[in-house]
Amino acid sequence: MSTPSDITHAAQLLRDGGLVAIPTETVYGLAAHTLDPLAVARVFAAKGRPKFDPLIVHVPERAELADLVSEFPATAVKLADQFWPGPLTMVLPKRDVVPDIVTAGLSSVAIRIPDHPIAQALLKEAGIPLAAPSANPFGRLSPTTAAHVREQLGDAVDFILDGGPCRVGVESTVVQITGDQVQLLRPGGVTLEELEAVVGSIVIPAHDAHPSSAAQPSPGTLPQHYAPGTPLILTVDDQSPASGKRTGLLCLTAPEDTSAYIAVEELSNTGNLTEAAANFFAALRRLDAAGLDVIIAQPFPNTGLGRALNDRLTRAATK
Ligand code: TXA
Numbered sequence: 001m002s003t004p005s006d007i008t009h010a011a012q013l014l015r016d017g018g019l020v021a022i023p024t025e026t027v028y029g030l031a032a033h034t035l036d037p038l039a040v041a042r043v044f045a046a047k048g049r050p051k052f053d054p055l056i057v058h059v060p061e062r063a064e065l066a067d068l069v070s071e072f073p074a075t076a077v078k079l080a081d082q083f084w085p086g087p088l089t090m091v092l093p094k095r096d097v098v099p100d101i102v103t104a105g106l107s108s109v110a111i112r113i114p115d116h117p118i119a120q121a122l123l124k125e126a127g128i129p130l131a132a133p134s135a136n137p138f139g140r141l142s143p144t145t146a147a148h149v150r151e152q153l154g155d156a157v158d159f160i161l162d163g164g165p166c167r168v169g170v171e172s173t174v175v176q177i178t179g180d181q182v183q184l185l186r187p188g189g190v191t192l193e194e195l196e197a198v199v200g201s202i203v204i205p206a207h208d209a210h211p212s213s214a215a216q217p218s219p220g221t222l223p224q225h226y227a228p229g230t231p232l233i234l235t236v237d238d239q240s241p242a243s244g245k246r247t248g249l250l251c252l253t254a255p256e257d258t259s260a261y262i263a264v265e266e267l268s269n270t271g272n273l274t275e276a277a278a279n280f281f282a283a284l285r286r287l288d289a290a291g292l293d294v295i296i297a298q299p300f301p302n303t304g305l306g307r308a309l310n311d312r313l314t315r316a317a318t319k
């Protein structure tokens with residue numbers, strides 16, 4: 001685990017334009033100084049991320065927002081009261097000070113106040129907003145431990161802060177706020193049901209109807225993403241593995257007979273979606289490292305955090 005002097009060191013590196021991997025309650029992020037376009041460019045290079053995919057800007061508290069966004073409508077206030085700090089990202093109209101490279105040229109900026117003691121301490125110590133995508137190579141599995149970041153990004157990062165395994169385990173929910181309208185751009189750690197309880201109905205755009213990146217309401221929600229190296233098949237019914245293939249199973253709760261599988265990852269033996277989310281990426285990573293020909297994944301109940309998990313599985317599935 002990182003010490004206070006690690007946090008001081010990381011804060012200095014970030015102010016000087018360095019890249020630091022940081023723990024958050026969702027997944028690990030790859031952070032850079034938001035207002036330093038060269039530092040942000042290094043984030044895109046380290047991840048192999050296309051420049052059309054904008055980054056989330058992290059701040060420690062709401063007082064820091066006034067410099068970055070030009071509007072903070074009443075709906076955003078309600079959501080912030082309920083869910084910040086926490087796994088909710090709000091896309092809001094940006095101010096000119098936010099560089100185009102951060103927002104991919106959009107007139108909006110995505111903002112999040114993370115709920116992790118190390119992320120909070122770092123943001124306060126650094127005194128600058130941190131642009132941070134998930135700390136994985138573009139399109140691959142998101143990291144939920146410091147070791148995952150080291151394996152995937154290694155020397156591309158100047159420093160890694162270790163905050164232990166991430167509590168939530170899937171990325172933040174991304175919503176776009178336009179006046180009193182709330183659009184769900186990416187399901188995540190705050191559930192649709194929780195959002196609706198605060199702001200009423202939510203607009204869900206049909207992203208996948210627009211396969212070209214430019215037409216996406218949220219540029220990063222590409223159909224193929226969050227993928228392991230091993231082919232992954234999302235089953236609808238109980239599917240038995242093809243004979244002769246080394247097959248692994250990813251499931252919420254394991255079926256009675258698993259003898260046909262070489263490796264089984266049961267995400268929660270009580271069927272608890274919160275526990276399943278916390279285990280999700282690490283379990284996929286273990287299956288990916290097990291020398292399998294194929295991973296069969298069973299869909300989750302499409303409710304609560306199950307929606308975010310199904311979203312990630314659909315994008316991870318081999319097309
Ligand atoms: O939990 C999380 O959100 C993590 C941690 C590190 O905070 N971050 C994360 O970042 O998942 P990333 O870059 O992997 O995903 C950010 C998503 C992308 O789908 C991106 O397209 C969308 O947010 N996004 C960012 N800015 C946007 C904007 N101005 N308008 C629409 N979508 C935006």
Ligand code: MG
Nearest residue numbers: 133134142171
């Ligand atoms: Mg990501």
